[in-house]
Amino acid sequence: MDSNGTLGQLNINSSLYQTRLSAKFKKRKPYQPADPRIIFSFIPGTILDIFIEVGAEVKKGDIMMILDAMKMKNKLICNMDGKVKSIAVKKGERVSKGDVLLILE
């Protein structure tokens, strides 16, 4: 039943232990701090409307896009004052969870 019979090493509190490592542990993504200027889709859906364009000034609270998902029209609300650096999607485009939608600066 076992797929990972080889021993690896695990550092717990400065001690290095010889042990098998789990598949989940080996697959884990190391933590990357989030860049608030990169806006990801938080849910899979379709871009219904885009209210901004590249170079436009945006303020915190502005509605930037409408994302149609789970039978709701979700508003993408700007979280900081800034300018639109680039837009990665088009009106009508299908997006997956985690897809980059736009980047601010």
Next chain:
Amino acid sequence: MALNKKIIELQEKREKVLLGGGEQAIEKQKAMGKRTARERIMSLLDDNSFNEYDLFVEHDARDFDMDKKTLASDGVIIGSGTIYGAPVAIFAQDFTVAGGSLGLMHSRKITKIMDHALKMRMPLIGINDSGGARIQEGVNSLAGYGEIFFRNTLSSGVIPQISVILGPCAGGAVYSPALTDFVFVVDNISKMFITGPEVIKTVLGEEISMEALGGARVHSEVTGNAHFFAKSENECFDQIKKLITFIPWNNGQKARMLEPGEPKPEYNIDKIVPEDPTLPYDVKDVIRAIVDNSDFFEIMELYAKNLVIGFGRMGGRTVGFVANQPLEMAGVLDVDSSDKAARFIRYCDAFNVPIITLVDLPGYLPGVDQEHAGVIRHGAKVLYAYCEATVPKLTVILRKAYGGGYIAMSSRHLRADFVFAWPSAEIAVMGPEGAANIIFRKEISSASDPDKMRKQKVEEYKLKFANPYVAASKGYVDAVIEPFETRKFLMHSIEVSGNKVIAMPHKKHGIPPQ
């Protein structure tokens, strides 16, 4: 005689219904590598022990041409029988009849046998093999599921409830197994998910096969929804039969006692644990070195392997084991293993099974993913479960027991009844290497040869604290024993704790960690 004619009439009626969905549907079932519902019941139960109820139940739905459909026994078989002499109530959905779909009468049959099992205080086994709700029966199907879930919850902790997934079990239906004690899955046959691949594809654009989404392996290795994995239905039934022999028939009894038997001599308890605390060993070998006949029945073998749970017998009596596994992930505690341990502890507590805990862990697994996944609240579940349990709790500290891990693994402070330690035990607030970094940081950094100072400090700490004697001097450990004495001490502890009486403050129930 007039009665002869009547008997023949009954037999003819029976014949018709026993065919289920008919020869063609049965062929399709076989082609998928699946047995029929009836065959499964006969394989699982003792020969000639099955009494069937509600064979002639029919649906009375009218919408969507249902009045033109005759569904044999409304797609589910219910009854009671025995497994190795233990009484069990059982239902098995019949996939050959309307895809085993659940309509009102189908659900009424299931709730009937569930009520029966609870009333008679006997284990309930549910064989799930169904396409889901019978759409034609609309809200009646939803009502049916709701009634089943309620009874699963009502019976939880009163009678053992076992779910066997021998086909699809999807959408709402899959909550019934989730509410039961143990879920059995079979490779390539079991399928469990809330939303299936077709919906996921259309709505989300994610492509995944049924097997990769919710097959037996996924639930045994990744999700933790399944407790037993088998490669065939036969293997699955053997596992179920074995489980039944370990557990009581209800929460008012203890499990049946069997003839005691010595562990097999091939497991030499003195030779298993290496002296170097950073080297691994298989803790299951330690368990097999102390249980009757070295017979250890592991549960959730493929999930959170860094912690081992399962049943064994000591002197003929069922005990539950919780053990850190140094062979996997250094035996750390983490999110998944905490969940695995906590629920099993609560199961043993509900059904009067003493708990033996074997301790050898370096601490908790560090990492942002663990912290963000809530290792705090998951880890707390283990503490809660041990404190709450009033069954006899026996602990053997084999090797490392540092910091929070020492407390969490059934320490005296969580009201373990007997705590023993091997001479190799290291019971300390942290390991020697970690101590060097924290306690002696100043001495090391200000030394002329920091490396030499560090080595010296690690050695000093090892000598003074990495042993069981400091804890023993405070009575935190009841005895320091040699490995070969372990079985003797445990057997005696279990014997004298047979009538343990302990009072918890009266409450409706606590609020376990999230």
